[in-house]
Amino acid sequence: MVLAGVKKLAKVSVRGVVQGVGFRPFVYRLAHEHNLMGWVRNTSGNVEIEVEGDKETLENFLSDLKAKTPPMARIEKIETTFHSPKGYVKFQIWESLSQEGKYQLVSPDIATCEDCQKEILSPTDRRFHYPFTNCTNCGPRFTIIEDIPYDRPKTTMHKFQMCPDCQQEYEDPLDRRFHAQPNACPKCGPRLEIVDGDSNPIKSDDAIKTASELLKAGKILALRGLGGFQLVCDATNEEAINLLRSRKRRPSKPLAIMMVTLKEIEKHCLVSAEERKLLQSLECPIVLLKWKRSSSNISPAVAPNLRYLGVMLPYTPLHHLLLKETGLPLVMTSGNLSEEPIAKDNDEALVRLGGIADYFLRHNRDIFARYDDSVYMVEGIPQAIRRARGYAPYPIFLPFRAKQILACGAELKNTFCLTKDAHAFLSQHIGDMENEETLEHFENTIELYKKLFRIEPEIMAYDMHPEYLATKYALQVGPEQDLSLIPVQHHHAHIVSCLVENGVEEPVIGVAFDGTGYGTDGTIWGGEFLVADWRSFQRVGHLEYVPLPGGAAAIKKPYRMTLSYLYTLLGEDFALEGLPISKLDSTELEVIKQQLKRGINSLPTSSAGRLFDAVSALLGVREEIDYEAQAAIELEMLTPNEVDKPKLKAYPFSIAKHQGMRVVRLTELFSAIVQDMKNQTSIPIISLKFHNTVAQIIARMCKLIDEDTGLTKVALSGGVFQNRLLLKLVTSALQKEGFSVITHHLVPCNDGGISLGQAVVAHFASI
Ligand SMILES: [Zn+2]
């Protein structure tokens, strides 16, 4: 027993995001408050502390250490041992210790803190209107780090020499900018400039004011943000938006909007308490909010046919100043052409965005890592749709110690995942792996993560789809680097990513509903029922197969799927008269009919995404798409706002069992929808009934699987569950049957979450 008053030495090791976030000054202040002697230092792997004092004071210190951490710090683990005192007479911050092979978690970039916001708006402050203001509680981190340990020479700030005032802040442990590596001011830091498309500077005393005038005049600006350029225009100006759309080759995919304050957001959108929290969080993502279309002056061209708006608050001083100056909600979308990666360098932007932007609002603080805005929705709980700024490269914590694995992810919305210890470093959103630029971004980012986290993978996991660029990369680079290669089935990876982020180890019923995933039988899966855990899976059911006429063409033109279902299920003599689809070009309809009949370029598919497409085009909602899942999204959007649950009806369907496999038969469903259309039932009601039918299908299938297996936990994954109405209906139908339902929150349910599942499956396949 230790007597009060007897001095002890506590050696403390803190792991997590504890460097570059004001942790040492926090410890310094805390030690002074508690009158404790000793030191604190950064090492390559942790923060080390030695403090001396009586046991009770030490314990108070330790509890404050956990409870009062600075906003950007995230503690993973604190270990403390007690020893005999060494007789320290003061408390100091020691020099950093670098250790071979050790690594640190790296902080994501964080939105401007309140203190910095006040400074840039205060006319007497030396940082008044300075767009690169930051401190240890906010600002760029991941996007400027070239290597660890995180010190200014290893960031893109190395070219700026601090002025005496900044240097003083940097060296003062009691200052908010103590060791703030991107610390800068108007005297010594990065500068803003505005240039035209030929890189000619626009003469101006105040680049933000000039930019604001140009925006108000309907011009399109490329703004160099935190992780790359953004394309900006007035969100209330339909003409400007349409111009942006045509130049960017993005006809109707929704555009994100930035608004100056929460109050402004609430004028245009309904915001729940949970959504408010997310909007104002340090991560500051885009949140999909219910749009009050009738009372909002945001142009409908921002999100045609949709009921949600993607909205975010300003997250850098530059954004704050620009939004204040214009007094307008601004479209703020990734600076790229179509699906290429976001442009980050000034010269690169001139070339790649020259055809889109009229002017460039840019600066000379270089961006090392490309970093898109994150997107979240709140459906019960916050759920990631796109995980990037503010989140990556903070890891997902694994409930086991993993081998060093590189999981290459899927094709669309690609992310990769590198594992080491109990960390799964899921990359930021890389993009659709459909062009050389994105592949290059993928390869560079893999190298960056390997370097930052000192990872040398021994295993590579990849999707089974032979045409995915990420798969081709694995099959080429794996053997070159002498890595073992482990293929992971797409839907197994979906379900495991959901399980692992929820810490669920036991087998569950996995419902994986998405657009496309390569099956073990060489067909295109996507409406799958699995019995799965981290190690293995068994496919126990699926939606029935229909042909995918023309492969990619069937995805771009949902009416091809409508024909596939109608002719396959209702017979090749089925008459289209009276249906919207009959108005399409009759020659093409005939060609598709023949293609289906002869099975030319028509792989069988059980895809749920294609089922939604088919119904959407059957109802005449959307016959051709120009962004992923557009037909399904618009089908969801036209359902009635309020769902009257007791009156909710469903269409008939049946479930057949063949050699242990349950197959959902959809003939009755299609014939009933056609009947409803003939009876002039309203399209929103048909859409609602269809959504409810899919929920009933899932609930009934799970019930049958439960009877076979006794499993009562259901994991939902796959991009189809971004459909909020469906997610709600499925969850409540399953809960009514007594199932417990697991969904995603940390990683996207779409293919952006796949790499996490791949890594976990590969780990267990290799032990
Ligand atoms: Zn700050």
Ligand SMILES: [Zn+2]
């Ligand atoms: Zn300065």
Ligand SMILES: [Zn+2]
């Ligand atoms: Zn998928």
